[in-house]
Amino acid sequence: MARQDLLTPLRAETPLVQCITNYVAMNVAANVVLASGASPAMLHAAEETAEFTPICGALTINIGTLSPPWAKSMLLAAETAKAHNIPWVLDPVAHFVSGYRREVAQNLLALRPTILRGNASEILALGGEAGSGKGADSGDPVEAAEGAAQSLAQNYGSVVVVTGPVDFVTDGAQSLRLSGGSEIMPMVTALGCSLTALMGAYAAVGPAFDAAWSAAAHFKVAGSAAAEKAQGPGSFQTHFLDALAMTKPGDLGAVVRA
């Protein structure tokens, strides 16, 4: 029997999601969350966290264009979300490229994110294994990071998602894979960051494991549909937003594999 996705509650509840993300992804991610059926707010000032984070359905944190004031906001927002039982998602972009970034990523991970999403190189390195990441881009196959994903899930109580040609989702006990999408997707910047934001939206309306695979499946379904119409990375972006909006509840289970 097909798994029940969370697209119906997402569109019914249109949750407010605080997305602390990088300068590259801000606009892309806000459009992705809106097109999919939720309400993004790209607020990151530490001074606003105490009032704003508690009224959100979820929080997402992406360290893509990290600097000290942002790191302070991220840690404060994650602590606030935890204190209010609000689900939060961590995207440790390129955390292995510097000691500073590694340290901030570890401090955030220690706050036990509800969902951790990264590409294979990011998840391998978080698990303490050597990878071949090139900045924000992955240089490793998803399968190579499955063991690290399972260990991280068990150690931090998080659902861990590794994205790539086939996505891997695990909570340390149960795992599944998602096929589909398009080879054009890694040629468009910030789609992974946008998926992280969408995972927050889904986490606001259902359990973490279902939220993680529903969001990842929404991207796979819309990515396949957009690729049929796109002529390249430029037109793909437009078709992808349209396809996210046109995806229907019940469409998502089709890309799930054991």
Ligand SMILES: Nc1ncnc2c1ncn2[C@@H]1O[C@H](COP(=O)(O)OP(=O)(O)OP(=O)(O)O)[C@@H](O)[C@H]1O
């Ligand atoms: N070769 C591929 N074929 C199909 N889908 C892909 C492929 N590569 C990535 N994707 C999809 O693209 C989306 C983004 O995943 P990706 O692993 O590229 O994130 P990322 O490296 O963190 O991206 P970024 O840092 O640019 O935001 C996911 O939905 C993933 O399933």
Ligand SMILES: Cc1ncsc1CCO
């Ligand atoms: C290209 C890039 N550089 C820092 S963050 C980002 C967006 C994709 O992760």
Ligand SMILES: [Mg+2]
């Ligand atoms: Mg990324």
